Amino acid sequence: EDKVVQSPLSLVVHEGDTVTLNCSYEVTNFRSLLWYKQEKKAPTFLFMLTSSGIEKKSGRLSSILDKKELFSILNITATQTGDSAVYLCAVEPNQGGKLIFGQGTELSVKP
Amino acid sequence: NAGVMQNPRHLVRRRGQEARLRCSPMKGHSHVYWYRQLPEEGLKFMVYLQKENIIDESGMPKERFSAEFPKEGPSILRIQQVVRGDSAAYFCASSRSLEETQYFGPGTRLLVL
Numbered sequence: 001e002d003k004v005v006q007s008p009l010s011l012v013v014h015e016g017d018t019v020t021l022n023c024s025y026e027v028t029n030f031r032s033l034l035w036y037k038q039e040k041k042a043p044t045f046l047f048m049l050t051s052s053g054i055e056k057k058s059g060r061l062s063s064i065l066d067k068k069e070l071f072s073i074l075n076i077t078a079t080q081t082g083d084s085a086v087y088l089c090a091v092e093p094n095q096g097g098k099l100i101f102g103q104g105t106e107l108s109v110k111p
Numbered sequence: 112n113a114g115v116m117q118n119p120r121h122l123v124r125r126r127g128q129e130a131r132l133r134c135s136p137m138k139g140h141s142h143v144y145w146y147r148q149l150p151e152e153g154l155k156f157m158v159y160l161q162k163e164n165i166i167d168e169s170g171m172p173k174e175r176f177s178a179e180f181p182k183e184g185p186s187i188l189r190i191q192q193v194v195r196g197d198s199a200a201y202f203c204a205s206s207r208s209l210e211e212t213q214y215f216g217p218g219t220r221l222l223v224l
Contacts (some may be wrong), residue, residue: 097167
């Protein structure tokens with residue numbers, strides 16, 4: 001059965017810290033891996049990764065995919081209180097359409 | 112450019128009633144996806160629709176749940192004879208094509224009393 005596992009499930013850090021969120025997956029016929037940030041409402045899109053070893057960056061956030069070891073990491077440097085959210089990892093199988101989500105990592109950044 | 116719209120944002124129903132959840136995709140998007148998020152759980156895929164067609168309903172419960180995406184108007188997720196276990200947040204996403212990113216709406220939080 002296709003599966004996505006995120007770790008840790010929750011994390012508390014202080015402003016300025018760097019965090020690394022993990023996502024491992026077992027999916028038949030992988031197409032892409034996506035990261036979303038979910039605050040109180042809609043999950044907002046962060047990154048889509050399809051190729052191994054190519055880092056994607058957006059400001060203080062970056063992510064990379066390892067298709068051999070079947071995992072991805074999401075890094076956030078110099079964290080701010082506004083980064084507090086649940087970070088969702090999802091994998092899209094090759095036939096497209098549905099996303100398979102992990103449980104999410106709840107990040108809390110304290111001032 | 113408005114994002115994905117969902118309404119209502121909150122819906123309260125008593126056991127046995129019907130719930131209708133609406134989703135208007137982003138402009139130019141013809142692919143719609145519904146997901147359910149139970150308390151303390153991740154998002155679970157329910158159904159994928161393209162205008163007037165159900166493409167993948169592998170995540171839909173076999174009974175009481177149905178979805179449509181008519182030629183005109185929003186996509187509708189319909190839950191008949193709701194039970195307490197249906198209480199959850201229901202999210203809709205849309206994409207321009209199968210290969211492009213899915214963008215999510217704010218969700219409808221259904222509470223069944």
